[in-house]
Amino acid sequence: MEMVWEPKILAFLCNWCSYAGADLAGTSRIQYPPNIRVIRVPCSGRINPLFILKALQNGVDGVLVSGCHPGDCHYLSGNYVGRRKSATLKRFIEFLGLEEGRVQFSWVSAAEGGKFSQVVHEVTEEVKKLGPAKRFVKKSS
């Protein structure tokens, strides 16, 4: 049987919204691609840009960061602060030459199981189009 390449996507989901959204997608039996690996974080503002870079360095093909919608943050402003970090980091690494779409961001609330599924579909599709990550990936010695 021929092996078909499937992208590995790391998803950082905030505890209060997106993780619960993913949970809802599960309990509601909504299908989404099995390409994502989830790491639960307290808040999208907790994402240190180093996490994203380290993931890419370790060979994931895409990174998704998802948090509460603006105004809904459990910690009031975590996602607003995170949004600024995301915007500058995304622009910066794409300027340096990483492909647009390797790192993606979304807002998914705890009530949006359907949206979570849709986001994972979209991200998986886009990363598939980019192909396996080559730049920046650390070769094992």
Add this chain to the structure above:
Amino acid sequence: MIQEKLRQKARELLESKAVDLVIGFGEGSLPLRVSPVFIRNPHEVDRLVWNSFCRQNLSTYLHKFKSLKIGLVVKGCDSRSVVALSLEKRFKPDQLFLIGVPCQRMVDHRRVKRAVQGEILHVSEQGDELIVEGKDFKTRLNRKDFLYPSCQVCVHRNPVRADLLMGEVVEEFSLLETHPDMKGFLNKGVEERWDYFEKETGRCIRCYACREACPMCYCPECFVDNSNPKWMEQGLSPSDLEFYHIVRAYHQTGRCTACGACERACPMEIRLTYMTEKLNQDVKELFGFETGVDPQASSPLSTFDVEDQQEFIK
């Protein structure tokens, strides 16, 4: 002459005990070079110099003298670093006396060296001309052709904050429209941009001179030295070098004053300011912020606006 005024003012400050220490530029051990000097005694003020090679950002030394009153010689970019550092509460408000010097843009000694054959033994300045002398040559060069990239695009030559200004305020204008290393970048494809980045960072020997030279890099433990989590391995794998340079630059988001100290300190001549230049542009475009210009404005990543752009978020 600025140099004479600097020495005189430093003497006054030290004699009146207004400051304990003056940090300024002094003659280097080689022609075309200056070294930082730390003067505590009024008799030593003649070590201070001012010329076209005062390339360092001296505010980086503030971290080393927590309990002294310091007289600091600053150019435009250095004064912006001081403002940015005061925003991060790195020194006491009354600890500093800023001796500001409007900057004439600094000359890259490496470019001068490449322009002549043989070893340079003496350099002097006459207006806009550099008179470069060696064993069997003497040439006159126009200093404008040998400026640092960050100086060519500088629009903050006058210190934004100074307790005393040496010399006349200069007119603010940029010699070039875009940073020379950024030129044409917008037309370059993602492939080419990555190749350029890989080529530049590939030369890195991880001496961390860029980090040491930067006034904004003052963390007691840098991410590269962290052992738990261990962000970086030992060795020179291309991926680790890229990782270091992405993060080092990214940590300057909204904090870089484009003084170019990192690039000037690099022994491998890696183009570093094109990265920070991009971050500065983004921060200006996204948040309307320019580092160290407005002492009241808080750092863009420590605050937020409900109306921030978010088209990139699904």
